[in-house]
Amino acid sequence: MKVGLIGLPGSGKTTLFHALTRGEGSPAGGGRDALVSVVPVPDKRYDFAVNLFNPKKRTPASIEFLDGAATIGSGDSGGGGKFGSDFFVGIRSVDALVQVVRAFESPLYDKAPDPAKEAAAISEELLLADLQVIENRLERIKKQLSTRKSGAVLPEQIEQEILLRLKATLDEFKPLRGVELTEEEKRITKNFDFLTAKPVIVIANIAEDDLANAQDLPLLKSLRETCAEENAPLVVLCAAAEREVSQLDDSEQAEFLDALGIEEPARDRLIRAAYQALGVMSFFTVGEDEVRAWTIPVGANAVTAAGRIHSDLARGFIRAEVMAFDDLIAAGSWDVAKAGGKLRLESKDYPVRDGDILHVRFKV
Ligand SMILES: Nc1nc2c(ncn2[C@@H]2O[C@H](COP(=O)(O)OP(=O)(O)OP(=O)(O)O)[C@@H](O)[C@H]2O)c(=O)[nH]1
């Protein structure tokens, strides 16, 4: 899974990126100084399983962060910011967008922060970018259709119809993520990688001094309202402080977080928000050889989960042995849980639950 950080210049994207990745990252190519890094997903259940099985190989779930908007043009946080032309290249391929908005006084700007306005400015840019893509495509379809005579409905006409519908949504200043599409429509529009169709998480980057009363900052009132309206998760944090914390070793971190009044590091909160926004969950495979966390869509069934591991497992699926993670924790060992009847046999269409441990029986 890939998540891209975007926002106006100086909003704190790179600072947050370093906090998330503990300072690691390699050039993504494309942008001035775009960075990518793969971050293991923190998960207490995974840690528990690793402790219990002490496996040879350990594979946590991971999430890829892209510090994407480094090619953004110059702007003035008041909505005048314009994205550079190559800005969207890297960002188009991500699964979710993280919009970082400035909610701290910055020497880079004379004006006081206006997080709601800044978020609206970014959303507008994304919307206009999608609109541009649609208009270009419609123009081309129109030309193609004008040169062809046919009684039958052409694929271009179907595409045109969908695009016009999407355009109408954008013309009303609404993002595409709210539009319901049939499976076929999804297939037709997939390659456009529309930016406003991606799930979005909003980060309010506040000053360190405001951390103590982050819950009811007047500065964030309006942003909270728009995020609630748009059903976008809002994560409030101070990127600069998070970056400092991330550089400490684990034992020092807890103490420092406590002193700052931060309950949970940004990385954990943001990753949780990303899982939620993307509608995904984890299941596990365990054993002495390997403990591994896998990511699948919420509601996926056992055969889909099996296919995530290997296509052979889906093809030759017989049954899945399933144990709920809480049952393993309660029993304290695999054998005790199994003896207590906690290992169930499930068939293909069993809806996997978050945290399930799966062992797939198959034959190919
Ligand atoms: N006070 C304060 N300063 C911050 C915070 N986050 C970032 N800054 C400062 O703001 C400036 C810009 O931060 P960056 O992380 O480089 O911002 P950016 O969004 O990556 O900027 P561009 O790459 O130019 O688009 C730096 O001087 C940071 O130290 C924060 O939470 N609080």
Ligand SMILES: [Mg+2]
């Ligand atoms: Mg940057």
